[in-house]
Amino acid sequence: MEKYGLEYYPVEIGKYWEYSVDSLLYGPVGHTGVDSTTSYLREEIVDTFRNDKNELVYRLDVFARSSDTLGWDLINSSFIRKDNSSLIKTENGLHFIKLTFPVTRYSNWNGNVLIHWKSAIVIKGEEIAAFDNWNYIYESLSDKLDIGPKHWDDVLTVNEADYTAFDNKRYSVAQYVKNVGPVYREQWFLDTQIYDERLTWRRKLKKV
Template sequence: MRQVLFILLMIGLGACQEEIAPPTLNFRYEYFPLSIGQQRNFIVDSVLYDPQGSRVQIDTTTTFVREIVVDTFRNASKALEYRIERFERRDPGSPWVLRGVLTESRTLTQAQRFENNFRLLKIIFPVKVDQQWNPLVFVDPATKVDVKGEPLELFKGWEATLVNIDQSWNQYLNTLEVQFSDYENAIELRRGTERYAANVGLVYRELSVLNTQCLMCQGQAWEKKAQSGFILKMRRID
């Protein structure tokens, strides 16, 4: 499925007898800064639910992640992409190990991230509270990913909403919050949110992708009744 998302930007029109300056539109690109040499450090806590017959094994891990913007290139559409190397280590005393390469791009109206063969539409510009968009413009929402041997519909029910902007959060004076998934039924949960700080970029990501077949567990917290899936929490530490 391929959809194209356009934002039409209107510019003020001058009257016949007098010239009127067009209004200035603040797109707020500072929430998704991109430049060569940027370094981002995160700590990632994850909980994985591994179904093993009649029981579920719950594994928790902590990983340190570093992303470095190392280069730019033009893609097949001639758009500018920033090449980012991703490093990981288990504890602060271990050496960094290169785990992958991803890209990000920012056009007049879109911020995108391409990772693990998925291109996601992160933000649309100019930003506005309650703005909604499809983050899966370039992704089949029925795509399944393997988590502990279980194929999960990771992107089921995803729809992005810009919840707030210019709000203080933790040590950051101005942040933007995007809820990119809020889908739930009796046996599935897909809930995710991201926060971006002005002139910093992503500072927090949380994603829960959980399934259960326990129909008698209504009212229980998902952390208790989940039988497969994962919970991921990623926060900036630099």
């Protein structure tokens, strides 16, 4: 059902995705330095089952490794439910409405409506309420994207969050390719106790 956009996230047993993950971790106030790491992530659809609403659910095993020369370690499982109206992905017990159908430019939705706005993630030992003030929107259906030797046209770009206040910033964007699935994600979760509104976020981070 191409007109709906279902092909932006194909799901079937055996389907997998592998990613290189680059992270910049800033410490709390009073700590200097930035931790920069590269790791690798693999998601593979390994099974299906019916939930208590008789909906078909796909189980993804999530693997990680710190080097592309090492074997994969199983670290978690995620779950996907997909029908003609939406695709919901459950990660770490949180239910994200990643896509809605049909896919049309500038369509928007509350992709975190199933998540409590105070739900937190842990970064460097600190809990951060990461999911408030998100608004998902189909920003573009025709972006171009190069990752290493791979090039894609007609990339679907979903802007999930772009919120800035004087003491926090939340940014999240995801990109999808037809018949491939999710190929790129960028996220910023920034909090600060430096309340000088004259400073840019780059300068605030340098003061951490």
